[in-house]
Amino acid sequence: MDKLYVDIACSYVPKEIIHHMGYTPRRLLSPEPRETGLLPRNYCSYARACVYTTGSVPVVFTTCCDAMRRCYDIRRSRGEAVFLLDLPRQISEAHVQYYGSELRRFAKWLADLSDRAFFKKISSGQPLLKTQKEVAPAHKKPIILSGAVLPDEGILQLIDKYEAAAIKVDFCTEQRSNAEVKYSEKEDKFLSLARAYLSKPPCPRMTGRRFPYIRELAVQTGARGVILYTIKFCDHGLYEIPLWRHLCFSLNIPFLHLEGEYRSGMPAQFHTRIQAFLETI
Amino acid sequence: MNPKEYKKYIEKSSPAKIYKLLSSPYSYFILELLIMLWLPGKFKKSNKSFYRNGLMLLRQACHTTRPVVWTNVYTPSELIWSMGGVPFMPEVAAAIAANLGWGTDFLKAAEGAWYSADLCSFHRCALGMAVNQVLPRPDLIIATSHLCDGAVKFLEMSSRMFNCPYFLVHIPYNNDQQSTAWLAGELSSLAKELNYLLPSSARDISLVAARVNAAREQMVAVNELRKNNPSPWQGDESLTRIVIFFNMLGTPDAVKYYYLLRKDLSERVKKRCPASPVQKKRLLWLHFKPFYSNPLLKKIEQDLGNVIAFEEVSAVTWGKLSPEDWWGSVAAKILSNPFWGPGEKRVELVLKLAREYSCDGVIHFSHWGCRQSTGMVGVLRDALNQEGIPFLNLEGDCIDSRNFMEGQSMTRVESFLEMLD
Numbered sequence: 216m217d218k219l220y221v222d223i224a225c226s227y228v229p230k231e232i233i234h235h236m237g238y239t240p241r242r243l244l245s246p247e248p249r250e251t252g253l254l255p256r257n258y259c260s261y262a263r264a265c266v267y268t269t270g271s272v273p274v275v276f277t278t279c280c281d282a283m284r285r286c287y288d289i290r291r292s293r294g295e296a297v298f299l300l301d302l303p304r305q306i307s308e309a310h311v312q313y314y315g316s317e318l319r320r321f322a323k324w325l326a327d328l329s330d331r332a333f334f335k336k337i338s339s340g341q342p343l344l345k346t347q348k349e350v351a352p353a354h355k356k357p358i359i360l361s362g363a364v365l366p367d368e369g370i371l372q373l374i375d376k377y378e379a380a381a382i383k384v385d386f387c388t389e390q391r392s393n394a395e396v397k398y399s400e401k402e403d404k405f406l407s408l409a410r411a412y413l414s415k416p417p418c419p420r421m422t423g424r425r426f427p428y429i430r431e432l433a434v435q436t437g438a439r440g441v442i443l444y445t446i447k448f449c450d451h452g453l454y455e456i457p458l459w460r461h462l463c464f465s466l467n468i469p470f471l472h473l474e475g476e477y478r479s480g481m482p483a484q485f486h487t488r489i490q491a492f493l494e495t496i
Numbered sequence: 497m498n499p500k501e502y503k504k505y506i507e508k509s510s511p512a513k514i515y516k517l518l519s520s521p522y523s524y525f526i527l528e529l530l531i532m533l534w535l536p537g538k539f540k541k542s543n544k545s546f547y548r549n550g551l552m553l554l555r556q557a558c559h560t561t562r563p564v565v566w567t568n569v570y571t572p573s574e575l576i577w578s579m580g581g582v583p584f585m586p587e588v589a590a591a592i593a594a595n596l597g598w599g600t601d602f603l604k605a606a607e608g609a610w611y612s613a614d615l616c617s618f619h620r621c622a623l624g625m626a627v628n629q630v631l632p633r634p635d636l637i638i639a640t641s642h643l644c645d646g647a648v649k650f651l652e653m654s655s656r657m658f659n660c661p662y663f664l665v666h667i668p669y670n671n672d673q674q675s676t677a678w679l680a681g682e683l684s685s686l687a688k689e690l691n692y693l694l695p696s697s698a699r700d701i702s703l704v705a706a707r708v709n710a711a712r713e714q715m716v717a718v719n720e721l722r723k724n725n726p727s728p729w730q731g732d733e734s735l736t737r738i739v740i741f742f743n744m745l746g747t748p749d750a751v752k753y754y755y756l757l758r759k760d761l762s763e764r765v766k767k768r769c770p771a772s773p774v775q776k777k778r779l780l781w782l783h784f785k786p787f788y789s790n791p792l793l794k795k796i797e798q799d800l801g802n803v804i805a806f807e808e809v810s811a812v813t814w815g816k817l818s819p820e821d822w823w824g825s826v827a828a829k830i831l832s833n834p835f836w837g838p839g840e841k842r843v844e845l846v847l848k849l850a851r852e853y854s855c856d857g858v859i860h861f862s863h864w865g866c867r868q869s870t871g872m873v874g875v876l877r878d879a880l881n882q883e884g885i886p887f888l889n890l891e892g893d894c895i896d897s898r899n900f901m902e903g904q905s906m907t908r909v910e911s912f913l914e915m916l917d
Contacts, residue, residue: 255862255891257614262871276668281645285871288839292875299838300852301669304641304648309662309685310666313678419646422652452866453612454649460610 225277226392229408236325247478260362260477269313277302304422306413306456314409356496357438361385369481377493419451439473440469440496518630524555542757545761549749557584564636568647571640574746578704580695586622594787594895616865617895619650642667642836644868671831679827704746704818709816714754721761726770728761731804735785774801779915781807783859785870788897806853843879857886864893886910
């Protein structure tokens with residue numbers, strides 16, 4: 216029997232709920248965007264790709280950014296099966312309660328979609344993406360690769376080619392995607408999920424915890440360089456530039472910012488810049 | 497960023513000495529006195545009141561007697577006034593800077609501090625002003641998460657820059673009873689948390705609620721008067737005056753301003769003296785306008801003889817505030833914001849306004865870097881097309897004059913208006 220997929224556009228969507236409702240969660244990684252006229256040219260290309268794709272697979276967006284909210288609006292206006300989870304930026308008890316109620320609403324939506332009974336027990340989490348080793352081979356220079364959504368996977372090969380290793384791939388679509396859920400008999404399962412997902416490594420959108428997190432990354436991993444790789448017109452990514460730059464300056468770690476379009480490949484300029492950057496380490 | 501780096505940026509900025517004057521309350525006091533002597537041509541009373549309001553706010557913010565609270569637009573300013581603080585919105589300050597022709601200098605300062613030119617220029621300009629130390633120093637910062645991501649990030653960065661407390665209020669996406677109750681609880685907890693920072697008192701709440709309701713009554717009446725054809729007011733001016741709604745609600749001065757504006761407009765309607773003699777087409781304006789000196793709105797309204805009958809940002813979509821259920825009514829006001837929540841909310845409002853104000857066409861000013869508004873253009877275009885209402889999407893920038901292509905914009909506007917004829 217063919218799998219029934221649910222596409223998720225944010226790493227804060229609990230995959231456990233989707234699994235339990237009989238669906239298979241799948242990260243929404245659309246092909247490269249084409250011009251549709253639905254979103255302006257100065258817009259995140261990942262969002263433009265999400266709008267370009269149409270299909271019968273239900274999609275779950277979150278309020279993670281303005282662009283994703285608009286993707287939800289556009290796909291909803293086309294009558295597609297889409298859901299929007301309202302994601303808080305903080306992690307206080309009130310926010311956990313709030314996100315827990317949002318997750319309950321999400322489970323109800325999936326139950327209505329699948330005609331399946333509302334769940335009682337949640338299966339354990341299944342990571343969507345492989346996590347990478349956090350130790351670099353002795354002959355390679357350890358670096359951190361960070362951003363929001365990874366614009367193009369080609370960068371990993373490029374780094375490898377120039378004798379370096381990304382010991383931390385800090386992206387929503389990579390190592391930040393999984394949460395460690397601990398259920399308790401005393402607590403509602405939705406609250407446990409909400410707590411676990413809000414506590415996972417913070418994305419650039421999150422308030423308060425992001426800077427301590429990246430500082431810890433830079434200090435504890437012993438990285439010798441940082442590459443911030445962002446999608447053009449991604450506000451969260453753009454606000455990371457002064458943050459990382461300041462941190463790397465204070466820690467005396469070389470820093471490189473690359474900006475690209477979603478699934479646009481590795482232009483020759485990137486080869487030169489990465490090569491030159493790695494030579495400085 | 498460390499203080500040494502800021503100092504370097506200030507030294508680099510040549511007009512820094514002039515900007516120093518901006519941080520002195522005495523500058524605004526003198527200007528307030530000068531405004532008393534000023535005799536503007538039309539709308540004498542409300543014009544004076546508008547400028548006095550702005551100068552008074554800046555004077556209060558630069559004076560150190562009351563805590564200055566930085567916040568984003570659409571955070572109800574009455575919340576801060578009621579707690580004894582002075583609300584200061586750097587986005588509004590950015591619009592004023594652009595209007596005075598200083599926008600580019602501040603934008604460059606922000607870009608020099610690694611803030612990308614692809615970010616919203618309201619926030620970039622405000623960051624440049626912060627870097628140049630021309631804004632009143634915040635005692636604390638309160639951000640609300642609705643409207644846009646940029647504001648939340650910008651205010652968070654500012655709190656790091658000024659090393660002051662930062663509070664973020666999560667605004668629920670859905671406008672229902674549960675969300676209102678949750679938000680009311682959050683606002684009430686925040687007020688308790690701020691007790692040690694702001695001199696709040698219960699007495700202020702009933703007073704402030706009464707002022708907001710009185711101003712609201714006048715605003716509704718003003719909006720009603722603007723339905724008259726020919727229109728008694730031009731969009732160019734009303735889009736500037738919106739800052740009173742953002743910053744001054746909750747003060748007696750805002751009530752006075754809206755009362756005077758209503759009186760001015762009533763007189764115009766009564767005397768059959770419209771905003772401009774020729775009003776060929778009535779337009780609805782979406783989003784804000786370019787605040788720097790530019791001929792766009794003058795061209796539409798004066799040269800080509802049309803009128804911006806109304807703008808979506810002036811719509812009163814919120815109900816009266818209740819002193820008995822203060823937090824609940826403020827929460828309801830926030831959640832009624834048409835720019836937050838599902839896109840249909842904004843579409844419904846735009847269609848309603850286009851009908852109520854008998855608009856012949858709708859113009860959306862797509863501000864560079866504003867993802868939340870420009871992302872709606874496709875949906876708005878489809879909805880308006882279905883209703884047979886002509887729609888023009890005009891790309892530009894509210895603050896950064898470098899992103900405004902005059903020739904192209906003028907040609908597009910002219911073609912659109914010709915099509916309406």
